[in-house]
Amino acid sequence: MTNKIDLSKKNHDYAVFTPALSGFYSSYVSKQQVNPNHVEPSRVPAKFENGLEGLNFLNPEAGYFTYDHVLYSAGHAELDMNKAPAKEGMIHGRDKNFTTLIGDSGGFQISKGVWSGNWLEPEGECTETDKTRGKVLNWLENTADYSMVLDIPTNGLNFVDEVTGKPKCGLNDYGEFRDATIANNNYFFNHRQGKTKFLNVCQGSTYAQADDWFDKVCLPVVGETSGWAFGGIQKTMVNHSLRRLLYLKELKILENSEWIHFLGTGRLDQGVMYTAMQRAIRKHVNPNLTISMDCASPFIATANGQVYTHNTFDEKRIGYNMVHMVDEKDPQGKDAPWPWDDSPIGERLTWKDINWYDPGDLNKIGKEGKTSWDSFAYCLMMGHNIYKHIDSVQMANRLMTRTHGINPWVPSQYIEFSQVCESLFEKDYGGSMAAIDAELLKHEKLIAKLSRKKNLKNSDTFDSLFSFGDATPVNTDIDSTQEEDDER
Numbered sequence: 001m002t003n004k005i006d007l008s009k010k011n012h013d014y015a016v017f018t019p020a021l022s023g024f025y026s027s028y029v030s031k032q033q034v035n036p037n038h039v040e041p042s043r044v045p046a047k048f049e050n051g052l053e054g055l056n057f058l059n060p061e062a063g064y065f066t067y068d069h070v071l072y073s074a075g076h077a078e079l080d081m082n083k084a085p086a087k088e089g090m091i092h093g094r095d096k097n098f099t100t101l102i103g104d105s106g107g108f109q110i111s112k113g114v115w116s117g118n119w120l121e122p123e124g125e126c127t128e129t130d131k132t133r134g135k136v137l138n139w140l141e142n143t144a145d146y147s148m149v150l151d152i153p154t155n156g157l158n159f160v161d162e163v164t165g166k167p168k169c170g171l172n173d174y175g176e177f178r179d180a181t182i183a184n185n186n187y188f189f190n191h192r193q194g195k196t197k198f199l200n201v202c203q204g205s206t207y208a209q210a211d212d213w214f215d216k217v218c219l220p221v222v223g224e225t226s227g228w229a230f231g232g233i234q235k236t237m238v239n240h241s242l243r244r245l246l247y248l249k250e251l252k253i254l255e256n257s258e259w260i261h262f263l264g265t266g267r268l269d270q271g272v273m274y275t276a277m278q279r280a281i282r283k284h285v286n287p288n289l290t291i292s293m294d295c296a297s298p299f300i301a302t303a304n305g306q307v308y309t310h311n312t313f314d315e316k317r318i319g320y321n322m323v324h325m326v327d328e329k330d331p332q333g334k335d336a337p338w339p340w341d342d343s344p345i346g347e348r349l350t351w352k353d354i355n356w357y358d359p360g361d362l363n364k365i366g367k368e369g370k371t372s373w374d375s376f377a378y379c380l381m382m383g384h385n386i387y388k389h390i391d392s393v394q395m396a397n398r399l400m401t402r403t404h405g406i407n408p409w410v411p412s413q414y415i416e417f418s419q420v421c422e423s424l425f426e427k428d429y430g431g432s433m434a435a436i437d438a439e440l441l442k443h444e445k446l447i448a449k450l451s452r453k454k455n456l457k458n459s460d461t462f463d464s465l466f467s468f469g470d471a472t473p474v475n476t477d478i479d480s481t482q483e484e485d486d487e488r
Contacts (some may be wrong), residue, residue: 004066005387012397013275013278013282018292019252021090022076025379026090029090030089032051032052033204045348046377055379056090060093069102070099070101075107101146102145104147105147110150112168113156113161113170116128116170119152120179130187141195143196146227147256149221154174154232158430177424178213178276190222198224200217200221200230201218201231204233207243210240226257226259227289228244229263230262232485236265242440245277249285249425252319254286257289267295268392274292275397276418281425296388302382303378305325309323311396315408320368325373325381328356337349349380354373413449
């Protein structure tokens with residue numbers, strides 16, 4: 001008998017992993033809602049008792065598994081709200097009493113030069129720039145429960161035009177990224193409709209930049225926002241995350257914040273660290289605060305032909321594992337169950353559902369291709385991968401609920417961090433960032449391991465505060481093929 005599992009009930013007091021839903025996956029579910037024959041009935045797996053709507057994990061009634069949190073980005077969304085409900089029904093038709101949707105503003109699209117505009121210009125100076133700002137704002141207001149402001153990540157300095165040698169986005173240094181984000185903030189909060197709650201996004205790759213960004217970009221709009229988000233180094237470097245959260249505690253801002261989101265990561269080590277932070281904050285500062293994180297790895301993995309197979313939990317590594325899926329046209333054995341039946345999607349599949357094409361079969365354009373997969377096979381594998389990723393994060397957090405006797409299952413640095421985190425948020429720093437930095441300095445070796453850096457002494461961030469000796473090799477929690485997809 002096939003199962004229906006509500007993963008929402010298994011989150012307990014953990015930091016929440018939110019899948020960064022792909023437009024490809026959403027499109028399959030949404031188009032089937034409008035046209036029941038978008039996927040021919042003969043192509044739908046025989047055990048899909050609810051048809052393609054069962055892939056809609058946001059539907060508490062029909063989903064083969066269900067989950068109540070998701071992130072969707074304006075960067076690949078239909079921004080025309082007259083068209084969006086029909087094109088993206090999975091998102092706009094969701095049960096808002098069951099689900100929480102976090103909206104990413106698509107600032108990364110600006111950073112990469114995909115969305116063009118004169119971003120340094122204030123409102124009223126460039127019609128096309130204001131038009132984009134307005135469309136994004138309207139989409140967020142009518143789509144998301146919590147939304148990122150339209151920040152422009154400073155890693156846009158790395159996306160350089162080969163001809164001009166300058167950043168593709170038209171912003172040439174840190175200061176211009178900061179000032180353009182201020183211009184976007186001014187537009188957003190001049191025109192907000194009050195339908196979504198905004199999160200202040202922290203940027204900056206050094207302490208000096210991070211403090212400057214906080215003072216000039218974030219603090220002026222604290223009264224307009226309901227929480228915080230961290231991207232880039234702010235999320236990957238543990239000291240950056242902690243010093244900002246501890247400073248927010250000292251300023252009495254954290255106690256009034258509803259939500260904290262870490263952009264573009266679904267690593268298991270960070271999942272357990274964010275849970276440790278959430279538990280410490282709830283105990284000592286704000287009992288109602290939620291921490292979440294997102295990544296698109298389940299979708300990126302599928303695009304690369306990979307599926308999640310099993311997890312690894314030992315004293316060296318915690319992580320999920322992916323393998324390249326069998327791509328074979330030979331019909332022998334295709335009616336047998338798909339081996340990876342440890343998800344409510346996988347257990348409903350046969351080999352034939354994935355390896356759809358037999359020798360001689362023609363694809364949609366009337367040609368015989370090399371692969372046995374059609375596009376729908378990718379959608380099915382994505383559904384399996386989504387479930388497995390959520391389940392992996394939850395399993396890691398279930399292990400970390402206990403701090404004694406789990407050494408064979410979890411690297412020691414994560415056990416140590418859960419204890420250190422508790423003491424960090426319990427302390428009073430007298431409102432001093434210098435006192436916070438001094439306290440973090442005491443844990444420099446642990447921070448090196450947690451930040452997955454072999455050598456931090458050449459980092460601008462650490463030069464003034466941290467002095468590392470010979471670097472010790474650090475065990476990574478995931479294989480190199482599993483590195484996060486979102487440079488946000």
